[in-house]
Every structure is written in C-alpha cells, then in structure tokens.
Amino acid sequence: MLKRFAGILLIFTISLFSYTPIFAEENHVTGGNHAADSVPAEKFDAGKFIIEHVSDSYDWHIVSFGDTHVSIPLPVILYSKNPELHGGKNWHIFMSSKFHHGHDAYNGFRISQAKEFEGKIVELDAAGNETGKPIDLSVTKAVAEIFVAVLIMLWIFISVARKLVKNVDKAPTGLQNLVEPVVIFVRDQIARPTIGDKKYEKYMPYLLTLFFFILLLNLMGLIPVVPFGANVTGNISVTMVLALFTFVITTLSGNKHYWKEIYNPDVPWWLKFPIPLMPIVELTGVITKPFVLMVRLFANMMAGHMIVTVFVSLIFIFGSLMGTAAGFGVSPLSIAFSVFILLLDVLVSFIQAYVFTLLSALYFGMATAEHH
Amino acid sequence: MGLVTPNPGTIFWMLIIFGIVLFILRKFAWKPILNALKDREESIAKALNSADEAKKEVAGLKAENEKIIAEAKQEKNEILKEAREIKDKIIAEAKEKAAQEAAKSIELAKQQIEAEKTAAVNELKNQVAELSVLIAEKVIKKELSNKSEQEKIVDGLIDEIKLN
Numbered sequence A: 001m002l003k004r005f006a007g008i009l010l011i012f013t014i015s016l017f018s019y020t021p022i023f024a025e026e027n028h029v030t031g032g033n034h035a036a037d038s039v040p041a042e043k044f045d046a047g048k049f050i051i052e053h054v055s056d057s058y059d060w061h062i063v064s065f066g067d068t069h070v071s072i073p074l075p076v077i078l079y080s081k082n083p084e085l086h087g088g089k090n091w092h093i094f095m096s097s098k099f100h101h102g103h104d105a106y107n108g109f110r111i112s113q114a115k116e117f118e119g120k121i122v123e124l125d126a127a128g129n130e131t132g133k134p135i136d137l138s139v140t141k142a143v144a145e146i147f148v149a150v151l152i153m154l155w156i157f158i159s160v161a162r163k164l165v166k167n168v169d170k171a172p173t174g175l176q177n178l179v180e181p182v183v184i185f186v187r188d189q190i191a192r193p194t195i196g197d198k199k200y201e202k203y204m205p206y207l208l209t210l211f212f213f214i215l216l217l218n219l220m221g222l223i224p225v226v227p228f229g230a231n232v233t234g235n236i237s238v239t240m241v242l243a244l245f246t247f248v249i250t251t252l253s254g255n256k257h258y259w260k261e262i263y264n265p266d267v268p269w270w271l272k273f274p275i276p277l278m279p280i281v282e283l284t285g286v287i288t289k290p291f292v293l294m295v296r297l298f299a300n301m302m303a304g305h306m307i308v309t310v311f312v313s314l315i316f317i318f319g320s321l322m323g324t325a326a327g328f329g330v331s332p333l334s335i336a337f338s339v340f341i342l343l344l345d346v347l348v349s350f351i352q353a354y355v356f357t358l359l360s361a362l363y364f365g366m367a368t369a370e371h372h
Numbered sequence B: 001m002g003l004v005t006p007n008p009g010t011i012f013w014m015l016i017i018f019g020i021v022l023f024i025l026r027k028f029a030w031k032p033i034l035n036a037l038k039d040r041e042e043s044i045a046k047a048l049n050s051a052d053e054a055k056k057e058v059a060g061l062k063a064e065n066e067k068i069i070a071e072a073k074q075e076k077n078e079i080l081k082e083a084r085e086i087k088d089k090i091i092a093e094a095k096e097k098a099a100q101e102a103a104k105s106i107e108l109a110k111q112q113i114e115a116e117k118t119a120a121v122n123e124l125k126n127q128v129a130e131l132s133v134l135i136a137e138k139v140i141k142k143e144l145s146n147k148s149e150q151e152k153i154v155d156g157l158i159d160e161i162k163l164n
Helices: A002-018 A021-031 A046-054 A141-166 A175-195 A200-222 A236-253 A256-263 A277-322 A324-368 B008-143 B147-163
Strands: A059-065 A068-073 A075-079 A091-095 A109-111 A121-124 A130-132
Touching (some): A046 A277, A059 A141, A141 A175, A141 A236, A141 B008, A175 A324, A200 A236, A200 A277, A200 A324, A200 B008, A236 A324, A256 A277, A277 A324
Antiparallel strands (some): A075 A091, A109 A121
C-alpha cells in the first residue's frame, strides 16, 4: 500500500516537473529574439505548445528560465545537393546548438519558420530565402531517445541472458524476474497460439525485440525527465519502420498457401475473372495490415501525450483568460486529470506493445499457415 | 501536417538501429534466454516426471509390502491351523493309545487274576484233597476198627458213588 502510494506520488511529482518549461515557453515567446511577431504576454498558445511537445526537435530541451534555455545539443547531419550555398561541401555535420534554439542560421542552413517545412532544417540561398530541404539524417530527439532505449535494452537483456545461462537450474533473481515472465508471456501467449508450436521459434527474437522496444519507448515517453520523455512511439517514422519490419518478415516468410490465398482465393470464379476483384482486395489487405499497425501505435501514443499536455495547458488557458488566480484554481483539477491520463497511458503502453506484437505474430502465423 | 509526415532521417536511423539491435539481441540475448528457459522447463518437467515415477514406485512397494504381509498372515494362519490339527491328532492318538494300553493292562490284570484264581483254586483243591485224604484216613482208621462199621461205610461210599 505504501509502495503504491509512493509510486503515485512519484508520478505526480514528475508530472509537475515535466511541465516546468511551460512557464519558460511563455516567457520565451514574449522576450525572444523574434518578439516582433510574438503574442502578448498574457496570451498562451496552447496549440503551438502541444504540437511542440509531441513533435521531434533538433535539440533536447531540458528546462528554460526566462530567456535562458538549457538543452542538450544533438548532432545535425545534412547532405546538400547545392554545395555552393554551404561553403562548397556536400556533407555537413555539426551540433544543433549552432542554431541557437532555432533563432540563427548556420552555414546556409536554418530551422524553417515558414509554414511549409516548419521545424525542419531548410537551405537558404544567397539572399537568405528558404529554397528547399537538404537530405536530413540528423540525430533528432527521437533518434537520441531510441539510442538510449537501445542501450538500456542491450544492457538489460544481455546481462539477463548471461545470468540465465550461468544459473539455468537456479531460481531467477533480480532483473531476471522482470524479464523472464514477459519473455514467457510473449512466447506462450503471443507467439505459440498465433504461429503454431512448430514454427514460432523462428520469429521469437523479432517478436521479443519488437515487444520490449515498443514497451520501453512507450514507458520512457511517459517519464518526462531527460534522458526520457521523447515521444518516440508517437512518431510516425518510427512506427513506420516497425510496421515495415513486420511487413517484410511476413512477405518473406509467406508460403505457397499464403500467396495462393492472395492471388487465387477460394471464392466463386466470377470474383476473380474477368476483373480480379478478390485478388485486388487481398493485395490491398497485405498493404493495409502493416499500415494499420503503423497508425494504431502512432495515434495511440500521440493522443496520450497530447491529452496529458492539453490538461496541463488548461491551467495556462484559464490563467490567460481569467487571470492568474483562475489558473491556480484550475491547476488541481488539471493535474488530477493529467495524472489519471498518465496512469491510463501506462496501461495503454502495455496494451499497444502487446497489440503490435500480437498482430505481427498473427500475420506471421497467416503467412506460414498450412492448408487446412 | 508535420506530425503525420514520415521523416526520412528518422526512418534511416530507426532502420539501422532497430536492425542492429534485432541482430545483437537475437544472437546475444534472445537465443540464450529462450534456450535456457527451454532447458529449465525441460529439467523441471523431467524432475516432476521422476518424482511422479518415484511416487508410483513407492506406491508399488507399498502394495507389494501389503501383499507380502497378507501372504505371511495367511501362511501363519495355515501353520497355526496345521499345528492345531496335529495337536488334536496327537491328543486323539494319545488318548486312543492310552485307552488301548489301559484295556491291555486291564486284560492282562484279568488274565493274571484269572490265573491266580485258577492257581488258588487248584491249590485249595489240592489242600482240600489232602485234608480230605487225611480226614478220610483218620475216619477210616477209626471206622475200620469196627467191622460192621467198615461195611456200612463201604456201602455208603458205594452208594454215594452211584449217586454221583
């Protein structure tokens, strides 16, 4: 009971800390270099704040005090087809701190302020106008977070594997207790029933990596202190790659029966000839399955992050509409709702990791199923 | 919208990182973990199996013990029964023998008694005969002193003999 209370308290405290930059954001908008186009001091742009919070960025913002922004600079890697604009080189690698939080241009590059590529790095021509995007391989906040997650995963699972191999006949201890049941869950509740007892082993490494990768990044996204808190699984590029992996593995492991069901399913002939209606539907299904995987995870995690941010924004919306007192008055309710949504997001994190893995396993099972 | 547009840079990194992690974890984490779990499960199943077998064996031993005990009991009963029979037989035989012996000795005693009796009777007869002869002598001596008397006696004796 005490432990549970302590856990809730911890989440509560963290959720309070995580939104401290809000105050700074407000001040920043009013006192920044581009004060000319900024809004009045009382106005709080909730939409911008929320979108900024859930989108990727070139540096890892920690905290701001007034005009001082504390953030971790991340490497920017660019390839430009117009080297004449950037000192004659194609490849450019520099730290994101060169942009000074998006205020300055560096070597002909700038974080776009225009509507089309807002927040992305663009090239500037000699006159200082935005001309287009370079090929951008920057290690953004999301990529850095993936690195962190991957290091944690490698550390946890390799150490557990060593320990397990060493003490195979002893009772599990420590991290092993955390990992083993989940591994067994993935094996016995996800892989075995969907793929079948004979073929599941081949897919276990991928399913386990997938499950823990999604779960860890989901949960890390909920912890709003550096080096966590980046919205990675709510980033469509990330979910796209995960879905792509599932798609490629499904396609590569598809057997004769799988392809026959797609190109020549057991339906009345007039559904296949002269217009191959069913094959078209089936082929669409092949594409939509991973697409839905991609969108589901992305939308769920994105929505979770957004809702938490929205509830916190309420404080400042009320504060700017009806004065500071109203803002303070609303804050307990806002925080209570945020905490509730955060806890819900913990549940969602597990569910989404489970669903993504389960559906991937299901597709593998369909691809390898024998004719029955 | 920026949020739903995939970013090629992120995709590039994600592909590389996820691919490498998948490869490394597959080789250094998942295979050993899955194998170890499998081994452990097998060893547990084996242990449970052997425990089961041991249990069965113990149950078998118990049944065997009970069987042996039952057999022993039966044997004991049989032995007792036999002994009792033997005892009865011996007693009966002894009784019979005793009775026979008794009868024999009674018979013997009877015979002896008979013999003794015959002997006694014979002796008595002899003695009576001797006495009779003596008496007869004396009587005759006395009687024969008188002639008439002698004749009377002889006559009387003759009569007697005739009567006999």
